[in-house]
Amino acid sequence: MASAPATRKAACCWFAVTKLKINWFGWVIGAALAFPPVVASAAESSSHDVARQLNQAFVEVAEKVSRSVVVISVVQKPSIPAFDDDPDDGTYESLPPGFWRKFHQQFEQPNPEKTRSKGSGIILREDGYILTNRHVVDDAESIEVRLQDGRSFAATVRGADPQSDLAVLKIQAKDLPAAKLADSAQARVGEFALAIGAPFNLDYTVTFGHVSAKGRSNILPGYEGLAMDQDFIQTDALINPGNSGGPLVNLEGEVIGVNTLIRGMHTGIGFAIPSSLVKEIADQLVAEGKFQRAWLGVGIRALRDDPDFGRFVKGVNEGVLVTDVLANGPAAKSDLKAGDVITAVEGKSVATPQQLRSEIRGKAIGQPLSLDVYRKDKTLKVNVSPGEWVQPQTAAMRAKLPVAASNSEPKGIGITVQGFTVELAKKFGVDLATEGVVVASVEKNTPAARRGLKPGDVITAINQQPVATPKQFKEALKHAELKEGVLVNLVSGNTARFEILKN
Numbered sequence: 237m238a239s240a241p242a243t244r245k246a247a248c249c250w251f252a253v254t255k256l257k258i259n260w261f262g263w264v265i266g267a268a269l270a271f272p273p274v275v276a277s278a279a280e281s282s283s284h285d286v287a288r289q290l291n292q293a294f295v296e297v298a299e300k301v302s303r304s305v306v307v308i309s310v311v312q313k314p315s316i317p318a319f320d321d322d323p324d325d326g327t328y329e330s331l332p333p334g335f336w337r338k339f340h341q342q343f344e345q346p347n348p349e350k351t352r353s354k355g356s357g358i359i360l361r362e363d364g365y366i367l368t369n370r371h372v373v374d375d376a377e378s379i380e381v382r383l384q385d386g387r388s389f390a391a392t393v394r395g396a397d398p399q400s401d402l403a404v405l406k407i408q409a410k411d412l413p414a415a416k417l418a419d420s421a422q423a424r425v426g427e428f429a430l431a432i433g434a435p436f437n438l439d440y441t442v443t444f445g446h447v448s449a450k451g452r453s454n455i456l457p458g459y460e461g462l463a464m465d466q467d468f469i470q471t472d473a474l475i476n477p478g479n480s481g482g483p484l485v486n487l488e489g490e491v492i493g494v495n496t497l498i499r500g501m502h503t504g505i506g507f508a509i510p511s512s513l514v515k516e517i518a519d520q521l522v523a524e525g526k527f528q529r530a531w532l533g534v535g536i537r538a539l540r541d542d543p544d545f546g547r548f549v550k551g552v553n554e555g556v557l558v559t560d561v562l563a564n565g566p567a568a569k570s571d572l573k574a575g576d577v578i579t580a581v582e583g584k585s586v587a588t589p590q591q592l593r594s595e596i597r598g599k600a601i602g603q604p605l606s607l608d609v610y611r612k613d614k615t616l617k618v619n620v621s622p623g624e625w626v627q628p629q630t631a632a633m634r635a636k637l638p639v640a641a642s643n644s645e646p647k648g649i650g651i652t653v654q655g656f657t658v659e660l661a662k663k664f665g666v667d668l669a670t671e672g673v674v675v676a677s678v679e680k681n682t683p684a685a686r687r688g689l690k691p692g693d694v695i696t697a698i699n700q701q702p703v704a705t706p707k708q709f710k711e712a713l714k715h716a717e718l719k720e721g722v723l724v725n726l727v728s729g730n731t732a733r734f735e736i737l738k739n
Contacts, residue, residue: 293487297430298442300489302384304359304415305482306366307434308391308405309380310373312351356433356482357381357405358491359412364389365522366405367514368481369496370396373403381407384440395521399529399625400466400509401496404521415483418490420510423447423469431473431495431506433482445473445504447492453590455497455507467590468507469493475506484508516598530599530622532572533565534558535733536589539577544721544736548575548700552610554587555579560733566623572609574725574732575700576618580608596622612700649713649722649737650682651675651689653706664692670727671704672696683718683737689726696732697725 355372359365366381373379379391389407396403430444449470471484475495484493493508520527539546539555555577561567580586581595582605599605604619653673654660660674672694678684697703698712700723716722721738 294430294444297485297487297489298432301415301430301432301483301485302440302442303413305384305432305440306357306359307382307439308355308357308368308372308481309382310353310355310376311378312353313375313377354434354437354478355480356478356495358415358481358483358494360404360414360518361522362410362412362414364407364409364412365394366391366407367494367518368403368405369494370398370401370403372481373405379405381405383412395525395527397517397521397527400513400517400527402494402509402514402517402521404518416490417511417515418486418488418492420469420492420512423450423486423492425449428487429471429473429492430485431471431475431479431482432485433475433479433495435476435478437478443474445471448472451590452507455499466509466513468497469510471506471508472504473506474504476501528601529625530596530601531565531625532567532596532620532622533562534567534572535560536592538588540587544738545723547720548723549577549610551613552577552579554585555610556586556589556592560731562731567620570620571618572607572620573611574734575611575723577610578607579610582606649718650679650684652677653695653709655705665729670694670696671702672727673703673706673709683739687735687737689735690728694727695724696727699723
């Protein structure tokens, strides 16, 4: 049992420690209460410092990049190229003639005389090469380029690429402050972005926002089917008519895109051509005066975007579905067929139409390349020699074919067919080597009508089963189910394609 003195000593120690704790705690509380303005002021100062730094970053980027931005004044010829009101079905690597000019014409004031318009541009090289949109200088009678320092120069078009809507101008000048093009693949969704240009004749206007999205395609209402040669960077940095051809830049002052399109006025939805594609095309325009684009001559869409077709392919989940093969295109000379799924180009995987176009675009014209293709549960190697891109011509056949006696219209798909003959081949311009049955008539409001089948089309297979006679056609449809979808391969206007007929 502890003695009384020891107990008192322990109690005194406990009290001393406790008192020390209480005094320390009280001192901390007292200090916090005594100096709250100091703590708050420090936090407020820190927040303001961050805001000031961001503000300074915006100012420095605007000052730096504006030196590389030009204002382009154009006097355009009175005539405007006609817009093709009946282009091809839009799945090819093409745009209808005059598309860009027609699209941007809606923002211009009508004038029966010569049109005066403004756009923006970017100094591409120190020796006087200027980058802009093709539609800015389309049909130009004269072009004037004005620098930020006030100097003006007459400009000529060095080269233009209608498909990407890019153009390079040349002025007689040296030691210009050229912009730096970034690797747009490194741009991140959510990062700050600044747009600089001359909207509504307000030169060197700077707006800021973010990279809203990357890889945008099918961005124009009413033109969703048109397959452009690039995807786009979407931004909410406000751009308007006059910004076209100007830069979209990051906080490093590097150009990540060329402002090109808007989705309606004052929506905060704008689109820029990615700088990586810009560099590829601009370099060739400077060197050659044109951009030589390789293409396959096929209609394409992502396999993931066609769930109805997906049930016909069991061994692949990703790839690019070949929907059409143009009769006069490069792929028509190969073994590539409508309904094939391209999974790789020269061993590099592709899953979207844009990935396929990007892989093909820069390939050597006429040099064979290897495609990995999935067809009827098998993986094949198909060699195709890309050709130089040309504007495809619409080859729609409008003639009507009388209903023949030997016709067939099973399962309610809405068509009658007849045997293929030499006369019909000549009448509709179809290759005599084609094997199939000819569509004699198409009923309105039926699956066939909804998918665009028309008299004169030649059906070559049903659910991947070849058909060469009306009897084979009828037999092939016996086990087909419209609720699940009937896969129909056909040749229409000398273009091979497929459709899925479904109720």
